Amino acid sequence: EAGVVQSPRYKIIEKKQPVAFWCNPISGHNTLYWYLQNLGQGPELLIRYENEEAVDDSQLPKDRFSAERLKGVDSTLKIQPAELGDSAVYLCASSDRTGGNTIYFGEGSWLTVV
């Protein structure tokens, strides 16, 4: 069974440019998460989806960040415009609450803003 797939793995952009990250969760997982991980820190939740509904986006900086989950499967996280402080790893994760209360991560999208 395929795991959580993210793309791109690495991205370098200039500040003020837009960037988008894509995530395909594990098949059948109805809960999808976007986490931000800074160097030397643990993942911090940006947004959580239950199917296509964003049930917790309280930590998403809505002035520059947006996310969507079309048809309750794939998801896209966008930053526009990017700032230097956005350099971090953006992790997508998914879970199937009926199969246990844990989550599975993708390999992450590593963003560098210069």
Place this chain on the structure above:
Amino acid sequence: QKEVEQDPGPLSVPEGAIVSLNCTYSNSAFQYFMWYRQYSRKGPELLMYTYSSGNKEDGRFTAQVDKSSKYISLFIRDSQPSDSATYLCAMSNYGQNFVFGPGTRLSVLP
């Protein structure tokens, strides 16, 4: 005070040593406890999952949860250089978000 605290590390041990990694937390509602291993430039990989208090063993790894003390531990026996990674504890309550510790970086020296 952060919701989940973890030994800061980094931790260096010789090959074959027993490693103890620990986390404390403040939210008594947490019922699900996990340990993730994260290699450099990789996403976190689930190692151990425990519900409520008690011990769980899987090969060289043992997870312990003491809810009365709000304290969880991961023990690694016969540590190997391939165990060198950052270890993240995580916890949640059903239907709620997962909260992660900052991670402990472990180096196992051959």
